[in-house]
Amino acid sequence: MVQFSDIASELERQAIELPSWAFGNSGTRFKVFGTPGTPRTPEEKIADAAQVNKYTGLAPKVALHIPWDKVENYSALRSYANDLGVDLGTVNSNTFQDEAYKFGSLTSSDKATRQKAIDHHLECIDIMHLTGSQDLKIWLADGTNYPGQGDIRSRQDWLAESLSTIYDALGESQRLVLEYKFFEPAFYHTDVPDWGTSYAHVSALGDRAFVCLDTGHHAPGTNIEFIVAQLLRLGKLGSFDFNSRFYADDDLIVGAADPFQLFRILFEVVRGGGYAVDSPVAFMLDQCHNVEEKIVGQMRSVLNVQEMTARALLVDRAALLAAQNENDVLGANGILMDAFYTDVRPSLASWRESRGLPGDPIAAFKASGYQEQIVAERVGGAQASWGA
Amino acid sequence: MVQFSDIASELERQAIELPSWAFGNSGTRFKVFGTPGTPRTPEEKIADAAQVNKYTGLAPKVALHIPWDKVENYSALRSYANDLGVDLGTVNSNTFQDEAYKFGSLTSSDKATRQKAIDHHLECIDIMHLTGSQDLKIWLADGTNYPGQGDIRSRQDWLAESLSTIYDALGESQRLVLEYKFFEPAFYHTDVPDWGTSYAHVSALGDRAFVCLDTGHHAPGTNIEFIVAQLLRLGKLGSFDFNSRFYADDDLIVGAADPFQLFRILFEVVRGGGYAVDSPVAFMLDQCHNVEEKIVGQMRSVLNVQEMTARALLVDRAALLAAQNENDVLGANGILMDAFYTDVRPSLASWRESRGLPGDPIAAFKASGYQEQIVAERVGGAQASWGA
Amino acid sequence: MVQFSDIASELERQAIELPSWAFGNSGTRFKVFGTPGTPRTPEEKIADAAQVNKYTGLAPKVALHIPWDKVENYSALRSYANDLGVDLGTVNSNTFQDEAYKFGSLTSSDKATRQKAIDHHLECIDIMHLTGSQDLKIWLADGTNYPGQGDIRSRQDWLAESLSTIYDALGESQRLVLEYKFFEPAFYHTDVPDWGTSYAHVSALGDRAFVCLDTGHHAPGTNIEFIVAQLLRLGKLGSFDFNSRFYADDDLIVGAADPFQLFRILFEVVRGGGYAVDSPVAFMLDQCHNVEEKIVGQMRSVLNVQEMTARALLVDRAALLAAQNENDVLGANGILMDAFYTDVRPSLASWRESRGLPGDPIAAFKASGYQEQIVAERVGGAQASWGA
């Protein structure tokens, strides 16, 4: 039986990147509801993200989205972040909001449009050099809505060509991570719809190209932990975009819809070395807080990941392996469930306090008055954000 | 074997309502791409809709959406429409774009918010008296994103109460149709998620309350034609919102994703009396044209419904019944498929011409120069529309 | 904050019926793997079921399946069961294994076949009088594999007629519960595919007809707890068939695939009065143990239901209601999650011991030597079971 004390030291290295855009307003095609206190600048987003780290100790990096987080001076932005105790992380490109990309970006049948999209990524790489970011994350909204609208096959070839140009421009310590998504915003075909497609492309690119797995981007019923295990085995799992879903890409708080699935995913991460000291896997949130508070929503999210990681680490793997080898189905399953049903929250609160953090980070944040302050101060202005 | 000549007269009574909002811009949460020539006023939407009817003879009514289509003078709007050869149809309420409805409208836990939503429907009924509309269509975006967020059970009771108040305000020749939807914009629970819920409510309301079936609002794999058959049997199918989907509520052109499904649906409509002279079923489109031309998109849609209706009418029902009674599985299936695979397009073109319509309505519209004209004229202004 | 001691007395009345067929071999269309010790007679199934009750105190009834559990003398069977500390429960009819039902049973286009199926149910009612069973459960495998194969609409009418005849034959204290299922064994249309259809039929039948909700019989993504809340509200939830699934009707151990979903379902049961003293809701398992031990599998299942019921009862409903009314999304969700994440296992073990039951029922059963005994004794013979 593994005890919390056995795993406490492993929790030390947990770090979950926050997406700057999670602090902005978001919504559905029907409505983006506003929230008082929503950031109006990249700095305000970073300030909010820093609050999450301040109270949880789990979120030392903030991912940027270009052009939403474009600033004049990235060194100044980085210093601003550092002063708040966080660093800048993954740079996310955007090829879905320019009118030019209505029919595709890196996969467009028009060479000039492809070049425009490539140039955008080259600009992102420039920014990465300034921000010290390691990863260029590409999520491609490209696809078609009607059969026949585009040539699926040629688009793959154009995609390969575009990616190759971008990959070649990366610095030596930089990586390209290619995200896949089942559908939306395209409703007939998506150019990178599944892990197999992303894997085929990053394999062709080279050693510094990896797959990004967004937990909300799969067909109904997909066994995500299997994909985690497979990509770790193939050495191509680059990063996670955590969130949760009941239906499609709902972008709910990670762990909210199916906590047991999150547990199984994190168990395979641990099992496959993805949580090891030298793991190439970056952990990141990618969520929307359409109706709930955004800062507390992010806090709840990183705590969910931490709690589930603790449960995953608590699995008695020696006993599990023995039960598996005996084909003791219920015994093996029981060992896994035993860890899942263990209430790690009291142990984590104590452990947090032992590290100078509040036992209840959300309560501490609420007591701080920060939320009331930003509601009062942030009046006027406009967001630069996807759901704006 | 049924011949086209046997069914031609039945095609005469086909009428498909167009949604005013299909002519406005629309998109996804990621981006609403603009289209030159998009209407800026309810009148311009009606003018575009009238073009569809002019060339196809299939779309004599335009459904309104309140408040998007609010005008000072509804009599004038009606006259405007009539002058263009169309009439005003179903009035659709909107309870998803006001900040007040962030956590619910007719199902809100707050009595004042429920009353506000009820009052909106009473206003819609007032408008119906002015426009001569028969149907008040309620699609409710209400729901929650997280387990525990709302009290599912109480919300049903509040919904029943709200609907009852609205129903009581209807005029004697007016009807209430209640639409259901599997999910979106709510991502955990939706207050009217399935036909069973809609049926339970409209049954409780009374004889002039019906279910509205939107073909894109079901769980994956749902047999929609079964629901059509069941609701017709129960006497509660009030109207259709036609569109098509590959994934979720994609709102693509009806028949585009699965033409055979559209055929099966229309076959059950015919089989169950839903296409009979005295049928209570209203046929309507509810679509988005995110990347394609909007007027031609609507033309394509009504033609798809017409072509599939023709195929459904061509089914040799006597032979089918005989094969079914003999448990001749392949024979019965073959009779259905024979009608589906029949290319009715040439016959329809001739029939159209015999009625003074163009054989190829889309080509005729394109040749008319209307599209070029609105692109030139409609500059400036803003749409009032959901995807605006 | 609700404490375990506050809810302990409510756990006293928990009773979960076991299906006799869960103790028999089962499998998929590809293979039914054998297990040593599998029962060969109804008596042996009851003996195994009694073991589950002996160690858990949760399973006082055994549901029968006719004809699999047909015996000469039902009074003797009942006495046999009573001597082992259990009683006979729901009678399940079987209309899917007779060659006559290849194309339908209660919905067959052939009147004689319908009558044969009706007669089978009348025989079941006769047996119910002898066994003292309250519920006749009808799960109908009827449906078609190809469009056109059957007349969907007429089949509904035949179904209504057949059910009415059966309903009229019920004794005054007997009930009819009609189960629905999304698909399988029929692959195009199923005659009772959803709760709406079951609800429409039982509503037409009368006060003693109810819906049976099998947790594995829904389309992907269906919010089952919503259906629970709705059916309780409508007064038509008659019984549960518990099991779990990742894909289709997998019939796995209840709670194994998505424990949080089981929690949400049981929370709505509690919320809606379905667990109240006078509740009409019967709780039952309907599972297959294809690769795992069967008796322990059933023990695990009733314990899962008990543990989740305890968690559902632990929800602080006053605090939840307050948070809901304030639209405190994360607060309300947090109250629900707090109960879910509470590890009730130690408290339940103590409580069990206080009632003279083993703290760890599975360990106690394993130590008893019963399994080894039946493996040794039950050699030869054949099962009468669905997966046989």
Add this chain to the structure above:
Amino acid sequence: MVQFSDIASELERQAIELPSWAFGNSGTRFKVFGTPGTPRTPEEKIADAAQVNKYTGLAPKVALHIPWDKVENYSALRSYANDLGVDLGTVNSNTFQDEAYKFGSLTSSDKATRQKAIDHHLECIDIMHLTGSQDLKIWLADGTNYPGQGDIRSRQDWLAESLSTIYDALGESQRLVLEYKFFEPAFYHTDVPDWGTSYAHVSALGDRAFVCLDTGHHAPGTNIEFIVAQLLRLGKLGSFDFNSRFYADDDLIVGAADPFQLFRILFEVVRGGGYAVDSPVAFMLDQCHNVEEKIVGQMRSVLNVQEMTARALLVDRAALLAAQNENDVLGANGILMDAFYTDVRPSLASWRESRGLPGDPIAAFKASGYQEQIVAERVGGAQASWGA
């Protein structure tokens, strides 16, 4: 506009392998219904398959399933087939019906079990040498039903090792095709669940290893034609198992559930060179005829593939490409739909007659008296088949 006469010559080379097991009885876990005249020996299955080829000219090969089709003398079996005008095709292994494989075969944690499964494949290769078969098709039922039951990651490594041993034993002109399947018979994880996994394995094996795409083996909503296009691009599409589905792996007649999907798949096959003279893609059926006649069911199936191939060939690809390059969404879609809606049946009937085949193969078969003859002759005996 492409005319039928332009494509007629391309239809000449169409060849679709029939699965011997499609002529045997099959069913679901609930019941295998019997059919008079069902074959009792491999020879009788081949005789039935030869009938399909005799009347359609489309099915010159019969795939074998080992051990179901094991015979003493494979040369004699081949001669028997040749005398009936057909040849023996793909050899399918079976690792799901031996008690030894309850917990896995090529992925078993037990080395001896893996070796047993490997040996079975080596035996299949021996048979291939005798039958002249080119392809060894591996569909693996391996997987687990409960989280924790097996070590997902190690099983991948064992699979890779097992496959490598088998691959190395292939003759120089032989190929290995690895099929993937979303789920069933395993209900939690499947060891080869998606095309990505199959692709990763066959890429590691070498040039003569390919992916087999079964059209019924995907998650709901999966865009199958995309996978076709991708695998053709990657040079790894080895074969098709055609069938159709509404829900899961329903194994219905190909084209029966979604004819438009079959059209789109075949269009991508043509577009990507999969139908070219030197294409490595083998076309095969893999279906069950649970309730319908089996020989006619197979005839209907190959005719469906032929009709859809004709429609796919009729697409005006030059016009399509032009419309795509202009981003004319509705125009491009219309060009595709035009081919789909073309009724190729009369042209195909004439073409068939011009080649000495009956215009209506099914009618000709029915008139032949073959079915009545086998019903009379094939009495007694037992099938060796999966649904037996």
